[in-house]
Amino acid sequence: MMTPQNAMLEVKDLTKNFVKRLDMAGKIAQRLGSNIREETVHAVDSVSFTIEKGEVVGLVGESGCGKSTLGRMIAGILPPTAGGISFKGVEFTAMTQEEGEAAALAIQMIFQDPFASLNPRMRVEDIIGEASVIHGMTDLKERSDYVGDMMERVGLGREYIRRYPHQFSGGQRQRIGIARALAVQPEFLVCDEAIAALDVSIQAQVINLFMDLREDLDLTYLFISHDLSVVEHISDRVVIMYLGRIVETAPTDELFDKPNHPYTTALLNEVPRLDQRGIEYEPVSGEIPSPLDPPPGCHFHPRCPHVTDRCTIEVPVLREIAPGRLSACHLNDQ
Amino acid sequence: MSGDGPTLSVCNLETHFFTRDGVAKAVDNVSFDVDKGEIMGLVGESGSGKSVTGFSILGLVDPPGEVVGGQVLFNGHDLVGLDDEQMQKLRGNRIAMIFQDPMMTLNPVLRVDTQMIETVLAHDKSISKNEARQRSRDALGQVGIPSPDERLKAYPHQFSGGMRQRVAIAIALLNKPDLIIADEPTTALDVTIQGQILYEAQKLCRETGTAMIWITHDLAVVAGLVDKICVMYAGRIVEQGAISDVLDNPVHPYTVGLLGSVPGHNTRGERLYQIPGMTPSLLNLPTGCAFQARCPRADEACTAEPNITQPLADRNIRCFHPHLQEAAE
Ligand SMILES: Nc1ncnc2c1ncn2[C@@H]1O[C@H](COP(=O)(O)OP(=O)(O)OP(=O)(O)O)[C@@H](O)[C@H]1O
Ligand SMILES: Nc1ncnc2c1ncn2[C@@H]1O[C@H](COP(=O)(O)OP(=O)(O)O)[C@@H](O)[C@H]1O
Ligand code: SF4
Ligand code: SF4
Ligand SMILES: [Mg+2]
Ligand SMILES: [Mg+2]
Numbered sequence: 001m002m003t004p005q006n007a008m009l010e011v012k013d014l015t016k017n018f019v020k021r022l023d024m025a026g027k028i029a030q031r032l033g034s035n036i037r038e039e040t041v042h043a044v045d046s047v048s049f050t051i052e053k054g055e056v057v058g059l060v061g062e063s064g065c066g067k068s069t070l071g072r073m074i075a076g077i078l079p080p081t082a083g084g085i086s087f088k089g090v091e092f093t094a095m096t097q098e099e100g101e102a103a104a105l106a107i108q109m110i111f112q113d114p115f116a117s118l119n120p121r122m123r124v125e126d127i128i129g130e131a132s133v134i135h136g137m138t139d140l141k142e143r144s145d146y147v148g149d150m151m152e153r154v155g156l157g158r159e160y161i162r163r164y165p166h167q168f169s170g171g172q173r174q175r176i177g178i179a180r181a182l183a184v185q186p187e188f189l190v191c192d193e194a195i196a197a198l199d200v201s202i203q204a205q206v207i208n209l210f211m212d213l214r215e216d217l218d219l220t221y222l223f224i225s226h227d228l229s230v231v232e233h234i235s236d237r238v239v240i241m242y243l244g245r246i247v248e249t250a251p252t253d254e255l256f257d258k259p260n261h262p263y264t265t266a267l268l269n270e271v272p273r274l275d276q277r278g279i280e281y282e283p284v285s286g287e288i289p290s291p292l293d294p295p296p297g298c299h300f301h302p303r304c305p306h307v308t309d310r311c312t313i314e315v316p317v318l319r320e321i322a323p324g325r326l327s328a329c330h331l332n333d334q
Numbered sequence: 335m336s337g338d339g340p341t342l343s344v345c346n347l348e349t350h351f352f353t354r355d356g357v358a359k360a361v362d363n364v365s366f367d368v369d370k371g372e373i374m375g376l377v378g379e380s381g382s383g384k385s386v387t388g389f390s391i392l393g394l395v396d397p398p399g400e401v402v403g404g405q406v407l408f409n410g411h412d413l414v415g416l417d418d419e420q421m422q423k424l425r426g427n428r429i430a431m432i433f434q435d436p437m438m439t440l441n442p443v444l445r446v447d448t449q450m451i452e453t454v455l456a457h458d459k460s461i462s463k464n465e466a467r468q469r470s471r472d473a474l475g476q477v478g479i480p481s482p483d484e485r486l487k488a489y490p491h492q493f494s495g496g497m498r499q500r501v502a503i504a505i506a507l508l509n510k511p512d513l514i515i516a517d518e519p520t521t522a523l524d525v526t527i528q529g530q531i532l533y534e535a536q537k538l539c540r541e542t543g544t545a546m547i548w549i550t551h552d553l554a555v556v557a558g559l560v561d562k563i564c565v566m567y568a569g570r571i572v573e574q575g576a577i578s579d580v581l582d583n584p585v586h587p588y589t590v591g592l593l594g595s596v597p598g599h600n601t602r603g604e605r606l607y608q609i610p611g612m613t614p615s616l617l618n619l620p621t622g623c624a625f626q627a628r629c630p631r632a633d634e635a636c637t638a639e640p641n642i643t644q645p646l647a648d649r650n651i652r653c654f655h656p657h658l659q660e661a662a663e
Contacts, residue, residue: 063496063524169612170380172612199380199613200551200552200553200595201595201608201613204607204609205608207606208605226524226525228525229554229597229598230597232597232599232602233597233601233603234597266526267526269529270526271525272528272555272557272558273554273599274554274593274598275557275598276558277558277581279532279558279559281529281536281558281559
């Protein structure tokens, strides 16, 4: 197992709750005696893991399980409710202002929607170059050259430097987003569904680009995706989340060859694969629960084929089941 | 209803959009058949014309778009040129469409039961409201919605995204239509819910002989579900055939590139094949084969229009230099 010394990122008991406040109608209903209450979503529930320098860690889970929330806390754009994040051994909250700024540049996030995340009224040169001038990676005189280099690095011709985002295709816009992140010379990229909006043929271009950048720039990644095939292709290690909690983490090969947690098994069974033909589909057993009202004990128990009484009461802890492998399931106690 | 012919036969369909910047041939000379109980996959990149093909079949193309040529034979009768009233009768009755966004089917201000009962009664005026409610309830149960009796009384916004899509699918299944056109219905859903929906789709086609067109850009989904496949590029079908034949032995360079670029079980750590360049604008296509700027096999011949040929049994393609050696091996 890795020690915190060589961990690039360490997340400990990280928690984020969102409180859904009552609107006016709700408040009035409450006054009138309705049992309507403010609801709390435990979007991320006491999550701990580490990422080593140079590693690509895939983060997988169903929609709404808390992947983006976790990613945004790590990228420093969403404050945690509880728990801590350390970058290169220093806890975020213990950083000096200088250290905090350095960490904010070192950790960059790439978003799903390549259009919404680019200012439509800014030219590519400004989009990519603005932050790097402010932070002294380049100066106004050298900026065009610097931005041009970044564009070439992600496979965009530098002749496009004067264009606006709408003059690019989806895949090219995603490259602009990547170039903008690279321009501040990050060490760690959080990619949140960074290729989900792209066509298959363009997805391949961007996946290859991420792999090249990892080699060339020695980058570390947290790669969030609901697409298990992509995660299997790109990751060294995979973290599986279910309703705010990590249920399993393992090296990619081991996870795909021999999943431990029943949820991982269920997920892998449903992954569509190119080499399958004439599948006999089966109905899902159990209902997908709401994150507003997760089942007690093991969150997965209403859907689990191995459920026992214990599972409905006691939360299984995430613990080591083999070197480098963690799983949160009572079955491992037997 | 004519007995043995295909449920749907699309012949030389052409749908154009007359935009300010020129004419976009969104569907250009497209032909295919779908038999009773058969599932056909329609795949291609975004903007390749998949949805417009579906809309054209259903008579849902609005100006500046227009079906300018071809036939859509549904149980032997041409749908092109039917008036709105006749089309509306067919839709939600003998033909249903499932959209990527379930709110295109669901009315946000009506309770689910109101919408479902209305759909049943529109089809069969002889049954009672109670029977219609019963049938609606069963349909919700079929798509895996728990406590369907209570859920019937809910409004669409009280469902999660995945459940809303399942309600929309339940509505499409209600009258056991002869043809369903499903336009990327599972793209926004998780794999476990997707599996559930694929299960219902498959069951319906098998049990009631419904013909289905499954539109998607996800080749892995069609691999397990469909019987045959059409690959679209820039408004045209460039390759079509039985699903195993096409996936195991693709011969059109675009299909070959597309399949090579899908990450999977055996690609870990390797570079994916990437189709160079980007999807062309329909307003600005080269003369001849639309794929030529991105095609590794392109030569002078490709500046002419490739016609449909049948280089292998049961395989139609549009290409001058298909990968036939590889296919023969
Ligand atoms: N600002 C917010 N206010 C209230 N609830 C929120 C907020 N942001 C997220 N949530 C809730 O927190 C949970 C986790 O959301 P998150 O966006 O992290 O999910 P996700 O795993 O990224 O899902 P997806 O795959 O759909 O992107 C969800 O139940 C979501 O509704
Ligand atoms: N209302 C419209 N006006 C102009 N062009 C349109 C319109 N709707 C669709 N198109 C064009 O038709 C082509 C095919 O679109 P579509 O069928 O939606 O593609 P997809 O394969 O992604 O479903 C695209 O080039 C699109 O820009
Ligand atoms: S703890 Fe129990 S319910 Fe949860 S995954 Fe394990 S066996 Fe299933
Ligand atoms: S016709 Fe020519 S350009 Fe078009 S796909 Fe075939 S080889 Fe390539
Ligand atoms: Mg998200
Ligand atoms: Mg579409």
